[in-house]
Amino acid sequence: xxxxxxxxxxxxxxxxxxxxxxxxxxxxxxxxxxxxxxxxxxxxxxxxxxxxxxxxxxxxxxxxxxxxxxxxxxxxxxxxxxxxxxxxxxxxxxxxxxxxxxxxxxxxxxxxxxxxxxxxxxxxxxxxxxxxxxxxxxxxxxxxxxxxxxxxxxxxxxxxxxxxxxxxxxxxxxxxxxxxxxxxxxxxxxxxxxxxxxxxxxxxxxxxxxxxxxxxxxxxxxxxxxxxxxxxxxxxxxxxxxxxxxxxxxxxxxxxxxxxxxxxxxxxxxxxxxxxxxxxxxxxxxxxxxxxxxxxxxxxxxxxxxxxxxxxxxxxxxxxxxxxxxxxxxxxxxxxxxxxxxxxxxxxxxxxxxxxxxxxxxxxxxxxxxxxxxxxxxxxxxxxxxxxxxxxxxxxxxxxxxxxxxxxxxxxxxxxxxxxxxxxxxxxxxxxxxxxxxxxxxxxxxxxxxxxxxxxxxxxxxxxxxxxxxxxxxxxxxxxxx
Amino acid sequence: xxxxxxxxxxxxxxxxxxxxxxxxxxxxxxxxxxxxxxxxxxxxxxxxxxxxxxxxxxxxxxxxxxxxxxxxxxxxxxxxxxxxxxxxxxxxxxxxxxxxxxxxxxxxxxxxxxxxxxxxxxxxxxxxxxxxxxxxxxxxxxxxxxxxxxxxxxxxxxxxxxxxxxxxxxxxxxxxxxxxxxxxxxxxxxxxxxxxxxxxxxxxxxxxxxxxxxxxxxxxxxxxxxxxxxxxxxxxxxxxxxxxxxxxxxxxxxxx
Numbered sequence: 001x002x003x004x005x006x007x008x009x010x011x012x013x014x015x016x017x018x019x020x021x022x023x024x025x026x027x028x029x030x031x032x033x034x035x036x037x038x039x040x041x042x043x044x045x046x047x048x049x050x051x052x053x054x055x056x057x058x059x060x061x062x063x064x065x066x067x068x069x070x071x072x073x074x075x076x077x078x079x080x081x082x083x084x085x086x087x088x089x090x091x092x093x094x095x096x097x098x099x100x101x102x103x104x105x106x107x108x109x110x111x112x113x114x115x116x117x118x119x120x121x122x123x124x125x126x127x128x129x130x131x132x133x134x135x136x137x138x139x140x141x142x143x144x145x146x147x148x149x150x151x152x153x154x155x156x157x158x159x160x161x162x163x164x165x166x167x168x169x170x171x172x173x174x175x176x177x178x179x180x181x182x183x184x185x186x187x188x189x190x191x192x193x194x195x196x197x198x199x200x201x202x203x204x205x206x207x208x209x210x211x212x213x214x215x216x217x218x219x220x221x222x223x224x225x226x227x228x229x230x231x232x233x234x235x236x237x238x239x240x241x242x243x244x245x246x247x248x249x250x251x252x253x254x255x256x257x258x259x260x261x262x263x264x265x266x267x268x269x270x271x272x273x274x275x276x277x278x279x280x281x282x283x284x285x286x287x288x289x290x291x292x293x294x295x296x297x298x299x300x301x302x303x304x305x306x307x308x309x310x311x312x313x314x315x316x317x318x319x320x321x322x323x324x325x326x327x328x329x330x331x332x333x334x335x336x337x338x339x340x341x342x343x344x345x346x347x348x349x350x351x352x353x354x355x356x357x358x359x360x361x362x363x364x365x366x367x368x369x370x371x372x373x374x375x376x377x378x379x380x381x382x383x384x385x386x387x388x389x390x391x392x393x394x395x396x397x398x399x400x401x402x403x404x405x406x407x408x409x410x411x412x413x414x415x416x417x418x419x420x421x422x423x424x425x426x427x428x429x430x431x432x433x434x435x436x437x438x439x440x441x442x443x444x445x446x447x448x449x450x451x452x453x454x455x456x457x458x459x460x461x462x463x464x465x466x467x468x469x470x471x472x473x474x475x476x477x478x479x480x481x482x
Numbered sequence: 483x484x485x486x487x488x489x490x491x492x493x494x495x496x497x498x499x500x501x502x503x504x505x506x507x508x509x510x511x512x513x514x515x516x517x518x519x520x521x522x523x524x525x526x527x528x529x530x531x532x533x534x535x536x537x538x539x540x541x542x543x544x545x546x547x548x549x550x551x552x553x554x555x556x557x558x559x560x561x562x563x564x565x566x567x568x569x570x571x572x573x574x575x576x577x578x579x580x581x582x583x584x585x586x587x588x589x590x591x592x593x594x595x596x597x598x599x600x601x602x603x604x605x606x607x608x609x610x611x612x613x614x615x616x617x618x619x620x621x622x623x624x625x626x627x628x629x630x631x632x633x634x635x636x637x638x639x640x641x642x643x644x645x646x647x648x649x650x651x652x653x654x655x656x657x658x659x660x661x662x663x664x665x666x667x668x669x670x671x672x673x674x675x676x677x678x679x680x681x682x683x684x685x686x687x688x689x690x691x692x693x694x695x696x697x698x699x700x701x702x703x704x705x706x707x708x709x710x711x712x713x714x715x716x717x718x719x720x721x722x723x724x725x726x727x728x729x730x731x732x733x734x735x736x737x738x
Contacts, residue, residue: 431573431574436557437559438586438646440557440582440586452577
């Protein structure tokens with residue numbers, strides 16, 4: 001568009017345009033990854049020296065590592081030198097200008113999910129600061145938490161305000177050298193959340209529900225650290241059922257949880273990143289390392305996840321059961337439709353005495369989707385009286401999808417009890433027709449059957465989230481039958 | 483006006499023609515039995531009425547309650563009052579019988595402009611019907627048909643029919659796999675449903691069901707056509723003589 005045409009519009013946009021250009025010049029850093037880039041990221045975030053050193057160490061280690069190839073997923077090689085590793089919080093001008101500019105398909109999905117009108121624009125990436133007053137909501141919320149001594153905020157803030165806590169726990173559960181993607185994240189992580197619940201405090205609300213909108217720009221290399229001190233308890237929600245606009249293809253997040261004596265952490269995720277189109281084009285690669293350490297006696301960490309988005313999901317929320325009598329739980333629903341691939345599961349490492357773990361995994365495959373459960377239960381010699389129960393069910397819709405199960409058991413203590421159950425079933429045309437003959441539409445029939453299949457996991461989700469997750473499954477499976 | 487009017491109905495599965503010109507008129511209040519040997523097209527007729535997409539209607543028409551039935555989706559047929567008691571009811575693991583039936587009843591009620599039932603209303607409706615079918619209430623909490631015996635599945639079908647109160651009920655071999663006691667219970671359930679505003683089509687292989695559910699009309703289906711129609715005594719005749727003679731008659735008809 002030349003500046004001399006559209007006179008009024010050009011004039012009206014002038015200042016805006018100028019501001020936009022300045023923004024870019026100030027904040028863009030070159031593509032690719034090097035020590036200089038890591039230094040630049042750290043400098044932009046005004047980080048202390050020790051954190052820069054930590055990042056550099058991770059980077060140097062990453063250089064020596066190879067991408068894992070054991071997962072049951074396939075995708076073209078990622079060019080790590082073609083990624084921009086830092087961009088400042090997205091400027092308002094690079095998103096759509098109004099809801100009229102947003103893909104109508106996306107809007108339809110929001111409507112079906114029952115997302116409130118004022119939230120739709122924000123999720124679609126429209127600049128709505130004037131409309132949605134999230135800042136004031138967040139501020140009142142924070143005040144309430146502070147009264148109890150709970151620290152909850154962005155990772156960058158925590159580095160500045162509570163460096164001693166961050167330094168003590170960062171990388172203590174997922175070391176920077178843990179795996180290829182965790183090392184990459186450690187070198188370049190942009191931001192994320194930090195949460196500390198002090199001794200004896202039970203967090204009075206589900207954390208992060210109020211942050212559903214604000215959290216959208218945490219970026220592709222997110223990092224979360226949650227510490228529950230002695231006797232503390234917290235329930236944390238991550239993600240959102242609404243598909244979010246995101247231009248980054250690779251997401252490599254790290255989540256670390258630490259539960260001390262008698263502490264409990266419940267971590268719930270609903271992941272609905274862009275899965276790619278019907279032909280398998282595009283979509284997010286979600287390569288996440290999540291691990292919790294039950295360090296204290298009688299501590300408990302519970303993971304619940306509903307994974308419906310992303311082109312590829314590679315994720316194994318795990319528990320290190322170190323303290324005696326500690327408990328680890330993993331409840332998962334993973335859905336793959338069209339050309340999505342998921343390789344997900346958990347690892348339960350029993351170290352302390354009388355530690356128990358429960359694994360309930362539900363995989364749903366439709367279209368050409370490939371769904372893999374990969375689970376490891378390790379009972380070390382020290383874990384006298386350890387118990388594990390695993391249940392792993394697969395549901396198939398149609399005949400072009402696949403379900404795969406790889407359970408690994410390693411038991412080194414004869415007093416351990418380990419149980420494993422597995423099943424595979426299929427939603428057939430017969431079942432759908434039966435429901436339709438009773439007046440229930442095909443769409444409702446599928447969501448009813450899928451919900452029945454998943455209810456053991458949904459039960460574990462906080463109430464509101466469970467309702468949303470149920471709707472989400474229905475929408476995600478649309479068009480997969482009939 | 484007849485509740486159901488089938489005219490010159492032809493239907494195929496793949497490239498095989500199974501129904502070859504069926505004509506049948508059913509009025510409200512009537513019970514019609516459709517008999518015939520294996521492979522004559524009895525079950526196909528039942529499935530076509532319910533809207534199974536596996537079968538393609540190539541010729542003819544079906545008018546139901548003044549509407550073109552073939553234009554309606556299976557769920558809309560059900561909501562308009564067409565009920566099929568399946569020969570082989572499918573299992574739906576993870577979905578309780580109660581949840582399933584409540585969802586079905588409420589979509590039908592909604593379609594009819596009636597208020598949806600809440601859980602308490604629904605339970606009251608269901609309790610009475612369970613008594614008629616001599617069904618154990620624990621069945622309600624079990625997943626739909628999962629782990630049911632053959633007899634329990636058939637009883638469950640008629641129980642669903644009693645709850646949904648259709649205008650046209652099609653019973654596809656409801657007697658197959660039932661012992662004599664179960665047959666009596668199922669038949670009593672069906673007979674309790676007979677009403678002036680409701681019609682039934684009872685598809686069966688054997689006379690014994692028709693001793694319990696006495697039809698107003700009996701039709702004999704052979705090679706995709708109704709070759710003989712009559713009153714309830716026709717069923718007894720068939721029982722005595724078998725279906726063998728019918729083939730001669732079909733041929734005689736086609737020769738004319």
